[in-house]
Amino acid sequence: MQEMVRLERLTKRFGDVRAVEEVSFSVGRGEVLGFLGPNGAGKSTTMRMLTGYLLPTSGTAKVMGFDVVERAREVKKRIGYLPEGAPLYADMSPLALLRFVGGMRGLEGKELERKIARAIELTSLEEVAHRPIDTLSKGFRRRVGLAQAILHDPPVLVLDEPTDGLDPNQKHEVRKLIKAMSAEKAIIVSTHILEEVDAVCDRAVIIARGRIVADATPEELERRAPNHNAVRVTIDRERAEEAATALRTLNTVREVRRVEEVDGVATLLVLPTNGADIGATVSQLLHARGIRVERFAVERGRLDEVFRALTANAAT
Amino acid sequence: MDVVRTVMRRELAAYFATPLAYVFIVIFLALAGAFTFFVGGFFERGQADLESFFVFHPWLYLFLVPAVAMRLWAEERRTGTIELLLTLPASTFEIVLGKFLAAWIFTGIALALTFPFWIIVNYLGEPDNGVILASYLGSWAIAGAFIAIGACASALTKNQVIAFVLGAAICFLFLMSGVDLVLAAFKPWAPPVVVDIVASFSLLTHFNELMKGVVSAATAVYLVTLVACCLIVNTLIVELEKAA
Numbered sequence: 366m367q368e369m370v371r372l373e374r375l376t377k378r379f380g381d382v383r384a385v386e387e388v389s390f391s392v393g394r395g396e397v398l399g400f401l402g403p404n405g406a407g408k409s410t411t412m413r414m415l416t417g418y419l420l421p422t423s424g425t426a427k428v429m430g431f432d433v434v435e436r437a438r439e440v441k442k443r444i445g446y447l448p449e450g451a452p453l454y455a456d457m458s459p460l461a462l463l464r465f466v467g468g469m470r471g472l473e474g475k476e477l478e479r480k481i482a483r484a485i486e487l488t489s490l491e492e493v494a495h496r497p498i499d500t501l502s503k504g505f506r507r508r509v510g511l512a513q514a515i516l517h518d519p520p521v522l523v524l525d526e527p528t529d530g531l532d533p534n535q536k537h538e539v540r541k542l543i544k545a546m547s548a549e550k551a552i553i554v555s556t557h558i559l560e561e562v563d564a565v566c567d568r569a570v571i572i573a574r575g576r577i578v579a580d581a582t583p584e585e586l587e588r589r590a591p592n593h594n595a596v597r598v599t600i601d602r603e604r605a606e607e608a609a610t611a612l613r614t615l616n617t618v619r620e621v622r623r624v625e626e627v628d629g630v631a632t633l634l635v636l637p638t639n640g641a642d643i644g645a646t647v648s649q650l651l652h653a654r655g656i657r658v659e660r661f662a663v664e665r666g667r668l669d670e671v672f673r674a675l676t677a678n679a680a681t
Numbered sequence: 682m683d684v685v686r687t688v689m690r691r692e693l694a695a696y697f698a699t700p701l702a703y704v705f706i707v708i709f710l711a712l713a714g715a716f717t718f719f720v721g722g723f724f725e726r727g728q729a730d731l732e733s734f735f736v737f738h739p740w741l742y743l744f745l746v747p748a749v750a751m752r753l754w755a756e757e758r759r760t761g762t763i764e765l766l767l768t769l770p771a772s773t774f775e776i777v778l779g780k781f782l783a784a785w786i787f788t789g790i791a792l793a794l795t796f797p798f799w800i801i802v803n804y805l806g807e808p809d810n811g812v813i814l815a816s817y818l819g820s821w822a823i824a825g826a827f828i829a830i831g832a833c834a835s836a837l838t839k840n841q842v843i844a845f846v847l848g849a850a851i852c853f854l855f856l857m858s859g860v861d862l863v864l865a866a867f868k869p870w871a872p873p874v875v876v877d878i879v880a881s882f883s884l885l886t887h888f889n890e891l892m893k894g895v896v897s898a899a900t901a902v903y904l905v906t907l908v909a910c911c912l913i914v915n916t917l918i919v920e921l922e923k924a925a
């Protein structure tokens with residue numbers, strides 16, 4: 366995989382505020398990187414350094430081999446950037462804005478019109494293309510911001526909360542668009558929505574208080590969840606205590622919790638030791654004792670729990 | 682150069698996207714007319730020239746030009762579009778230049794719309810059109826200097842009102858530095874060289890030369906240097922904020 370973006374110990378301080386501290390990671394062609402972190406973690410600041418809006422205090426970042434400070438113009442040519450909140454010239458129409466951005470990117474004539482048509486189509490802006498941006502809804506504005514970022518079909522896309530403020534259908538469309546473009550590009554997407562990481566990202570970097578606390582695939586992150594591979598079984602209430610005691614004797618089981626009791630049935634949450642795969646063992650044990658299982662589910666572990674665990678640690 | 686033109690076109694379009702531009706032009710024309718006829722005594726002077734018209738321009742510009750320049754950067758900062766603009770592949774100087782040219786052309790349009798005055802004097806008598814042309818150029822040059830100063834002030838803040846007040850104050854200093862009142866503050870302690878330098882900063886002195894139809898090298902160099910310095914300072918201000 367060709368490396369397209371590389372950050373090395375990138376650091377930004379605003380006076381005493383350490384917004385970004387020695388952040389290093391790289392993104393390759395065909396990769397969608399989810400950039401996560403709580404509010405104020407330093408996501409936008411990192412993206413701003415990458416796109417040349419802010420200068421790093423120390424450390425380096427390279428885009429397609431060009432240093433973001435030394436060769437800012439070369440870098441900017443190769444990046445499509447959606448800033449946080451999608452700031453746009455409110456008095457312009459989407460079409461006029463795209464013409465302006467295209468002009469700034471050295472596009473003109475037929476090629477410019479062709480690229481504008483393509484960007485408008487990809488972001489479904491046809492019906493509002495001629496209306497002033499300040500009369501558009503938040504969702505449409507976000508899409509104008511996105512259209513502007515993909516206009517020149519850049520090899521690197523940096524999108525700061527691209528789905529913020531979109532309705533579920535629009536979110537889905539934007540994710541589909543990101544997925545569709547990802548094959549040839551390196552894409553960095555910041556988000557607060559963890560399901561988005563599952564839906565579009567190949568990798569997630571989590572930062573908290575300016576520092577990276579995790580850099581892994583979504584699956585790897587899920588594995589770190591406290592209830593990854595936990596088994597949830599619903600059985601006859603009469604036999605719940607017996608089953609719990611028996612399950613506790615297994616050395617692959619860390620803990621058994623009785624989580625719910627309704628209408629003569631009880632639900633047990635069986636937590637494995639070190640995330641071991643205990644589904645089959647639990648099922649066999651219950652079967653051997655002749656305990657009828659009403660419902661049986663293996664949990665994957667939820668990203669938001671991992672997120673909370675990782676970012677809460679950094680806060681202390 | 683393409684980038685400069687693209688920025689300039691967008692800025693110019695932005696002026697006319699709101700009624701503000703038309704309001705500005707109307708105010709400028711109305712005030713120019715009022716000053717010329719009522720204060721300047723255009724008819725009473727009984728001379729076929731536009732001196733009574735041009736003589737008030739620096740004072741009109743003092744309030745109107747900072748109002749034109751105030752939005753150039755402050756508005757971008759307030760709405761956050763500056764992040765979009767500065768992450769496009771252009772150098773900061775190109776953007777500074779594009780914005781300056783747009784505002785300057787806008788004042789040029791307002792100035793050009795005073796052509797009826799020129800028609801009137803030519804109808805009433807036989808003025809020296811060379812002097813009038815020099816005066817027009819001089820007037821536009823003063824507007825350019827004020828724009829460049831106002832743009833710097835605008836880059837310092839996201840508040841347009843502050844940008845306006847700051848811009849107008851600096852313009853006032855440049856305008857007045859040749860006046861006795863200001864020079865008197867320097868004379869008691871500063872060596873004569875310094876006093877001369879301060880005096881030579883005066884836009885008013887140079888403008889008066891231009892109004893007489895005298896286009897001297899000193900004046901041209903002074904104005905070009907002033908504008909160039911302001912554009913460079915403007916660029917530095919924007920660049921420094923990146924490193925904040």
Ligand SMILES: Nc1ncnc2c1ncn2[C@@H]1O[C@H](COP(=O)(O)OP(=O)(O)OP(=O)(O)O)[C@@H](O)[C@H]1O
Pocket residue numbers: 379382383384402403404405406407408409410411449925
């Ligand atoms: N221009 C600035 N001056 C001073 N401090 C700043 C500036 N920009 C950001 N910060 C601080 O830097 C830290 C990181 O901010 P940043 O906007 O990068 O966070 P974020 O991860 O994008 O948050 P969010 O999820 O809310 O968008 C915050 O503490 C913020 O207050």
Ligand SMILES: [Mg+2]
Pocket residue numbers: 408409410449525
């Ligand atoms: Mg942010």
